[in-house]
Amino acid sequence: MTVPSAAVKRPLLDIPFNDWFKAFELEPKDSYRVRQVHTWVFDRRVRTFAEMSDLPETLREKWEGTFRLRTLVLRRREVSAQDGTARLFFETSDKKSFSSVYLPAKGGEGDRSALCLSTQIGCAWGCVFCASGRVALERNLSAAEMVEQVFWAEEAFGRKINSLVFMGMGEPLANFTNLVQALQVIRSPLGLNYGARHVTVSTSGLVPQITMLAQTAPHVNLAISLHAATDETRKKLLPKSSAWTIKDLLNAAWAYQRATGRGRVTFEYIVIKGVNDSVREAQRLANLLRAKKAWVNLIAYNPVEGLPYQTPDDATVREFAKILTQRGLFVRLRKPQGTDISAGCGQLGEAVRA
Ligand code: SF4
Numbered sequence: 001m002t003v004p005s006a007a008v009k010r011p012l013l014d015i016p017f018n019d020w021f022k023a024f025e026l027e028p029k030d031s032y033r034v035r036q037v038h039t040w041v042f043d044r045r046v047r048t049f050a051e052m053s054d055l056p057e058t059l060r061e062k063w064e065g066t067f068r069l070r071t072l073v074l075r076r077r078e079v080s081a082q083d084g085t086a087r088l089f090f091e092t093s094d095k096k097s098f099s100s101v102y103l104p105a106k107g108g109e110g111d112r113s114a115l116c117l118s119t120q121i122g123c124a125w126g127c128v129f130c131a132s133g134r135v136a137l138e139r140n141l142s143a144a145e146m147v148e149q150v151f152w153a154e155e156a157f158g159r160k161i162n163s164l165v166f167m168g169m170g171e172p173l174a175n176f177t178n179l180v181q182a183l184q185v186i187r188s189p190l191g192l193n194y195g196a197r198h199v200t201v202s203t204s205g206l207v208p209q210i211t212m213l214a215q216t217a218p219h220v221n222l223a224i225s226l227h228a229a230t231d232e233t234r235k236k237l238l239p240k241s242s243a244w245t246i247k248d249l250l251n252a253a254w255a256y257q258r259a260t261g262r263g264r265v266t267f268e269y270i271v272i273k274g275v276n277d278s279v280r281e282a283q284r285l286a287n288l289l290r291a292k293k294a295w296v297n298l299i300a301y302n303p304v305e306g307l308p309y310q311t312p313d314d315a316t317v318r319e320f321a322k323i324l325t326q327r328g329l330f331v332r333l334r335k336p337q338g339t340d341i342s343a344g345c346g347q348l349g350e351a352v353r354a
Pocket of ligand 1: 123124125126127130131132133134168169170171204225
């Protein structure tokens, strides 16, 4: 699947940094111009070449006619009255809509803001509990469209975002090439310069791509949507990504951990009433992950209109967490955020056009 070429102008952020010099058709003596463009794009956040005042007029005009610095427009934002979580609604140059979610810092020490980025418009992976899985895949987002979500969010909220999480609409590893290019831009000191521990790629469990990620991408944290402790339950919840067994998935996760030297792998577990919330399931999950360097993020299911699944009560979720911690696992109980504006985990459905 390809991203539509933006007619004439090429999005600059889709071009690897190493190729900028060639793309700009510069003489070797003028190679410092590349560095100037980096500064304008990433430090000063200009949206046009015309604003790059220390470049000669001729270059500005030539590059303005050749490249695009922005391809998205932030159409509107919706802010949760509950907790300040915001859903950002973007429009692409081919008039498609999608959204990402901004999670504000809550003010406590060590508390961080985060942006949950989308990687595709729609999703083909059909996880049965997820609103995004109900939206047919329209296309991959380009690398530029992924990075620009960060630009727009930082500009909208007037602050640097601490953590980036590729966990919005779409399966990031199904858009592998564009994801890797976006990660290059995000991680590079010449780009957004995020440290490895501030960037997380979350996958529903595409085993071959997890291996490729370790080999070809800048290092980042890995999060795996596990949601079940047996292949049987996982198949019901994630019918497509359970083409790989839990055993193969965990082996890929540990191999990623060894190859990249990253810390704990995060396992996302959405607790769904009567489906995967039993004591037996918690014990099985503990057996799978005990003695491993892992975090378990427990998220009580956020209801999605039209889906038959229900949120378990607090006591059930707490008991599930207790069973895991008693067996030595590191567990984070994720509070629902932005559920009043359908920005909670698994709730990103169609982005209605503004
Ligand atoms: S959980 Fe992720 S991979 Fe699964 S349907 Fe939703 S967006 Fe797609």
